[in-house]
Amino acid sequence: MSLHLQRRARAVDALASAGIDLLVAGRQDHINYITGAHQLWTAGARPFGPVCTLNVATGEIFLLSTWDEGVPDDIDLDHLHGITWSGAIIYQRLAATPGIAAAQRVGIDAWSPGMAGLLSAVAPNAEIVPADDILLKARRTKLPSEVDAIRAACAVAAAAAAAALAHPGTDAQRLAAGVEAMALAGSSTPAAEPQVQGPIIDFSCIRSHYEGGLGRTANGAPPDARPHAALIAACVPGATGHDLRLAAPDGDWLIRGLGMGFEPPVINSRYGAHETLEANMVVSVSATTATEYARDTVLVTESTPEILSPEEP
Helix, strand or coil, X not given: CCHHHHHXXXXXXXXXXXXXXXXXXXXXXXXXXXXXXXXXXXXXXXXXXCCEEEECCCCCEEEECCCCCCCCCCCCHHHEECCCCCHHHHHHHHHCCCCCCCCCEEEECCCXXXXXXXXXXXXXXXXXXXXXXXXXXXXXXXXXXXXXXHHHHHHHHHHHHHHHHHCCCCHHHHHHHHHHHHHHHCXXXXXXXXXXXXXXXXXXXEECCEEEEEEEECCCCCHHHCCCXXXXXXXXXXXXXXXXHHHCCCCEEEEEEEECEEEEEEECCCCCCCCECCCCCEEEEEEECCCCEEEEEEECCCCXXXXXXXXXX
């Protein structure tokens, strides 16, 4: 089964368990997870809109897309609709969605006052409930093919970091070299702003929907002596945020979920004490001391944590 169909099955199971009949999604990461469609990347703030609707019982999907390029074949061409700013057209499209009029619970992953009225009109019998946490919980642990995709994205980030570290020029020139190398290696979409400041290098990218990242100090310590080495070793199933704090080095550190971008949990010296790691979660582990910085992408396994980012960029 294709990866996006495996992910969709997970999402459908989670939504069905919560008693949700229909999902109206506007967050791009949730849409990518459910549909597998490669849509145009956008940056900046934008209002919530019904980009994707999913009938939980049938698996039927309706998707905002002006063309079928990058859209999997299991989403019918007549289920695609183009961009519009007309509330009346959006209403008509939602009202025509099979099952929405009879839905008892409609899940949403974001909200706006306008959409509140619109959904109440097209689903008059439905309770409108938040589904963001339900979907994030379904995404929390990764399938084997997801891990492979994250590993491939890490390789792209490592290529960018290597190019920046090797460049003899200014920080701006080294940054440009890293960004160029990232594009040549397979991604032109950064997951966060690249960091090239003196000896510190950090790159992350989105490749095939998945994030990979790596950070280093030039000529830094070997792996076992890096500031985050103890944190990585502590990333085992059942470890709580409190346990990770006990393993944390002096200075700033962060453990956060990673998949289709930034995901829960978020654990540092102030947040996430009661979070618990699970097998097959992927996390970004970073730490900064007075002299060194390091960040790696780590898979939580049943035994020893596996570093997905290359050991050396």
